[in-house]
Amino acid sequence: MLNAVIFDFDGIIVDTEPLHYQAFQEILAPLGLGYSWQEYLDRYLGFDDRDAFREAFRAGGRPLSDQQLKELMAEKAQAFLTIVSVGVAPYPGVVELIRSISGNLPLGLCSGALRSDIDPILLQLGLTGAFDTLVTADEVAASKPDPESYRLAVQRLQGIFPGQVDPAASIAIEDTPAGIASATGAGLKVLAVTNSYPGERLTGACRVVDSLAGIDLEALRLLP
Structure with a gap:
């Protein structure tokens, strides 16, 4: 589950x-x-x-x-x-996917960007408050591929949802080899998207897709 x-x-x-x-x-x-x-x-x-x-x-x-x-x-x-400040467009399907998960499953964001970079964009996209926890570069000593950031995200979700979050039954959504290594190093499965690298570079993911358009919560539940 x-x-x-x-x-x-x-x-x-x-x-x-x-x-x-x-x-x-x-x-x-x-x-x-x-x-x-x-x-x-x-x-x-x-x-x-x-x-x-x-x-x-x-x-x-x-x-x-x-x-x-x-x-x-x-x-x-x-x-x-x-x-x-002039505006940023989201990738197809991602805002809809985030909104479908928010409030239904523990939901986190784990990024190598600074919090000051992320907050204005989430505000533009109407996603402020959608995530139960955010882990950013400001909060960790080692960046991806080190698993520190994903471990911290899991720990925070476990604190918010006691007894509900097992990393082995959780999914990270990533686009880089470093991100995949970070997430799998923290014990998560990975859905990789070919937004930044071709599929053959995204080894270690349990599934690789070209876009999140058409991916919904039920599709995530069916990942191996």
Whole structure:
């Protein structure tokens, strides 16, 4: 029996990766650390902001202090908010799926994005309050593929719904190899969507689909 569903955010609910890329370049290019869209896809996709900045400085052979990292993350967060203020479109079917689950099963969100990136978009989509818990990059020390964020999401749902949430009977909805590794490392099954990677890269998922359009709660209950 399906116990709970936990959604990733970027690449599952909205296609914010090009917007994150734009925000990173606004901050990094003036420092001589900019990179191409293909490099972003190959090297940075799946990183949270903290690890993305660390990797950019490492690749550029430049030191990065904790204070500088904190300042860069704040600048990037502001750049991202400016970019998304014009509106962001959700992936087909995802808003309907979230609304069909909300209130019927424990529902979480587990993202490598900052909470300040996520809240304005959930508000735009009318999904504020839809999730029982949100785990964001602000709250964990290690980003995906480390399972820390999914473990925390499960622990919080277990606290809200005592005795009802077994990770082995719960599903994560993900779009990246790092996300799949994080979720399975925390003991969850994964429904993967080919929004960011081709199906052959999404190994470890119990099912891979091209879109969440047409996927409903009953379809999730039938996953192996």
